[in-house]
Amino acid sequence: MRTRKIPLGHLFVLLGLLTLPTIAAVRLAESFDWWIIAGAGITISLLAYWLVAADKAKAQRREWRTPESTLHLFEILGGWPGSYLAQRRFRHKTRKGRYQTTFWAVVVFHQILAFDYFRDWQIARMVIDGITGMT
Numbered sequence: 001m002r003t004r005k006i007p008l009g010h011l012f013v014l015l016g017l018l019t020l021p022t023i024a025a026v027r028l029a030e031s032f033d034w035w036i037i038a039g040a041g042i043t044i045s046l047l048a049y050w051l052v053a054a055d056k057a058k059a060q061r062r063e064w065r066t067p068e069s070t071l072h073l074f075e076i077l078g079g080w081p082g083s084y085l086a087q088r089r090f091r092h093k094t095r096k097g098r099y100q101t102t103f104w105a106v107v108v109f110h111q112i113l114a115f116d117y118f119r120d121w122q123i124a125r126m127v128i129d130g131i132t133g134m135t
Contacts, residue, residue, distance in 0.1 A: 010088045014081060017107060024114035041078055048079025052086035052093070059092070068099055075106045 029037050051074055055066040071093075075083050083103065086092065093099045116123040128134075 004089060004091065006085060006088045010084075014084055017084075017111070018081060020114040021110055024117045028117070044074060044077050044079040045082030046079075047082070048074040049082030049086040052083050053090055056086075056090040056092040068102075071099075072102055072106065075103060076109070078110070080107050080110060 025037050025041065026034075048071070051066055051071055055071065058065050071083065080103070084107075087094050087103075093103075112123065
């Protein structure tokens with residue numbers, strides 16, 4: 001499998017995207033054991049990275065592929081940074097518009113989630129109230 005170095009620009013994009021979620025995780029660590037929070041985030045990212053890399057290898061060998069829904073599930077669970085790095089390193093799924101739309105929606109969701117955490121879940125409460133019909 002051909003790999004390439006991840007361009008510095010992509011690493012800066014990732015660093016920027018990780019800023020708000022990392023600050024939120026540090027704040028969350030005041031209430032929970034930070035080893036659990038950091039370990040969970042790193043583990044799920046490593047798994048997402050591995051899944052994208054393995055899917056690329058399967059594609060090249062023309063084998064049965066990992067469903068995109070599985071890749072997206074790991075991204076939603078917090079593995080989007082690992083998936084982002086693997087996509088860039090292995091040039092996998094980067095041109096597939098539908099996949100990228102869902103991937104970036106997941107990234108934006110995580111940004112909003114971190115932002116809402118700082119606002120004491122105001123957005124989440126508003127959504128829940130709208131769904132349940134409460135005012």
